[in-house]
Every structure is written in C-alpha cells, then in structure tokens.
Amino acid sequence: MKTILVANPKGGSGKSTLSTNIAGYLAQRGDSVAMLDLDRQQSSALWLGMRGIQLPLIDLLGNKKSDGDYDWLVIDSPAGLHGKNLAHALKLASKIIVPIAPSLFDLDASRTFLEELAHEKSVRKNQCHIGIIGMRMSPRTKAAQALEHFLTSFDLPILAYLRETQVYVNAAFEGKSLFDLPHSLAERELEQWGFLQDWLDQK
Ligand SMILES: Nc1ncnc2c1ncn2[C@@H]1O[C@H](COP(=O)(O)OP(=O)(O)O)[C@@H](O)[C@H]1O
Ligand SMILES: [Mg+2]
Incomplete structure (x- = not known):
C-alpha cells in the first residue's frame, strides 16, 4: 500500500480539497x-459520507487502523500538525504533498513546517518524497512567482498549480472529486493535474 500524507500547518491551505481530489x-x-x-x-470523512454509491468506492479508515488491503491510503491532516503527531503520520507516508495558498502568511507558516520536515528521518533517508502544490493559484502569476521564489531555499518540486475555481467547491457539495464530474465541466482543471498524477506513480 502506498500512503500519501497531505499536510500543511495552516488552516485553509487546501488540504481537504486536495486529499479528497487525490483519492477521487x-x-x-x-x-x-x-x-x-x-x-x-x-x-x-464528511465528504466520503456524501459520496453516492454509484461513484468509485473510497473507504474511510478508523483512526487506529493504518493498514489494510488497499493500493492507496490518502491521509488528510489537521492544521498545526507538528512534533510527535507529525512524526507518527510521516512513519506511515511514502509521499507528502504540501498545498500552499497564495499569501504572505501561508508562505511564512509553511517555512517552519518544511524545515521541520527536512529534519525528519524518513525524509533525510529519502524514504519519503515531498511535493508542493500551488493552491488557488495559476502559473505565471505574481502569487506563483512568490511561491517559486520562496521555494528556492528548498529543493522541492512544484507538482501543480490548481487555480481558484468553484468547480472544486461545487463538486465537494456532492461528495465528488473533479474526476467524478462530466469531462466537459472539469476539462480546464484536469489539465493542471497531469504532472501530479505522474509523480504519484513514481517510486
Ligand atoms: N482550488 C480551489 N478553488 C477554490 N476554492 C478552493 C480551492 N482549494 C480550496 N478551496 C476552498 O478553500 C477553503 C479551504 O480549503 P480546505 O481544503 O478546507 O483547506 P484545509 O483542509 O487545509 O483547511 C475551502 O472553502 C475550499 O472549498
Ligand atoms: Mg481540512
């Protein structure tokens, strides 16, 4: 089983949106x-509870269970994850995805987190790979430039820029991801996912 941890210490950075869409x-x-x-x-958990039975099944694991017979486990995490809880989540993860929203405060809050991650054993030993998502931003904008500049001190790839759009918001109301929508509704968004999709399949 491959485990993806979606984490960022800041509330509202897009963890749940990203987790549910990756699972979808x-x-x-x-x-x-x-x-x-x-x-x-x-x-x-709320989103999973709203998912219709006609959609591809995604199971919810109880907090104590961490393994099972799945190809993938996607972990959505709380704001402020650090210390022991972060170390525990990292033990489970083979990939960590960090969504970063476009603001000074979000960048600043992410810095300490990325530094803490870099010191974790599994990351140092290369057992765990980290990728960044520019959340609610488009490439070649001021926000994207700020993120790229911010990341020059970290050797981390930007896997995608996911632009701000109601498509994510509306899909979530129905327990859906982008990938459960008619192609015509999500076409523009799906284009932004290509590199992230490939990265998930890399070792
Ligand atoms: N790409 C996006 N476009 C539009 N709204 C978004 C996007 N990503 C996240 N949001 C919205 O931003 C808010 C915070 O996102 P959420 O995924 O709940 O963050 P977190 O789980 O990190 O607190 C939610 O209202 C969500 O619908
Ligand atoms: Mg959340």
Missing part, C-alpha cells in the same frame, strides 16, 4: 483507495 482520482482510475482523516473537523 485514484479511485476513478480503478485503484483501491482508503482515506484516513486525522483532523477533528472531519472534512474528508
């Missing part, structure tokens, strides 16, 4: 997928 993508392509929701707000 993997399920839609036919893989077996479970989610673990570590956040007390239980956004991903």
Whole structure:
C-alpha cells in the first residue's frame, strides 16, 4: 500500500480539497483507495459520507487502523500538525504533498513546517518524497512567482498549480472529486493535474 500524507500547518491551505481530489482520482482510475482523516473537523470523512454509491468506492479508515488491503491510503491532516503527531503520520507516508495558498502568511507558516520536515528521518533517508502544490493559484502569476521564489531555499518540486475555481467547491457539495464530474465541466482543471498524477506513480 502506498500512503500519501497531505499536510500543511495552516488552516485553509487546501488540504481537504486536495486529499479528497487525490483519492477521487485514484479511485476513478480503478485503484483501491482508503482515506484516513486525522483532523477533528472531519472534512474528508464528511465528504466520503456524501459520496453516492454509484461513484468509485473510497473507504474511510478508523483512526487506529493504518493498514489494510488497499493500493492507496490518502491521509488528510489537521492544521498545526507538528512534533510527535507529525512524526507518527510521516512513519506511515511514502509521499507528502504540501498545498500552499497564495499569501504572505501561508508562505511564512509553511517555512517552519518544511524545515521541520527536512529534519525528519524518513525524509533525510529519502524514504519519503515531498511535493508542493500551488493552491488557488495559476502559473505565471505574481502569487506563483512568490511561491517559486520562496521555494528556492528548498529543493522541492512544484507538482501543480490548481487555480481558484468553484468547480472544486461545487463538486465537494456532492461528495465528488473533479474526476467524478462530466469531462466537459472539469476539462480546464484536469489539465493542471497531469504532472501530479505522474509523480504519484513514481517510486
Ligand atoms: N482550488 C480551489 N478553488 C477554490 N476554492 C478552493 C480551492 N482549494 C480550496 N478551496 C476552498 O478553500 C477553503 C479551504 O480549503 P480546505 O481544503 O478546507 O483547506 P484545509 O483542509 O487545509 O483547511 C475551502 O472553502 C475550499 O472549498
Ligand atoms: Mg481540512
């Protein structure tokens, strides 16, 4: 089983949106997928509860269970994840995806987190790969430039820029990801996912 941890210490950076859409993508392509929701707000659990039975199945794991017979486990995490809880989540993860929203405050809050990550054993030993998502931003904008500039001190890839759009918001109301929508509704967004999709399949 491959485990993806979606984490950023800042609330509202896009963790639940990203987790649910990654799970939706993997399920839609036919893989077996479970989610673990570590956040007390239980956004991903709520979303899973709204998913119609006609959609590709995504299981919800109880907090204590961390393994099972799945191709993928996607972990949604709370704001402020650090210290012991972060170390525990990292033990499970083979990939960490960090969504960063376009503001000075979000960049600043992410710095300490990325530094803390860099010191974790599994990251140092290259057992765990980290990728960044520019959340609610488009490439070649001022926000994207600020993110790229910010990342010059970290050797980390930007896997995607996911632009700000109601498509994510509306899909979530129906327990859906982009990948559960008619292609015509999500075409522009899906284009932004290509590199991230390839990265998930890399070792
Ligand atoms: N790409 C996007 N376009 C539009 N709204 C978004 C996008 N990503 C996230 N949001 C919205 O931003 C808010 C915070 O996102 P959320 O995924 O709940 O963040 P977190 O889980 O990190 O707190 C939510 O209202 C969500 O619908
Ligand atoms: Mg959340």
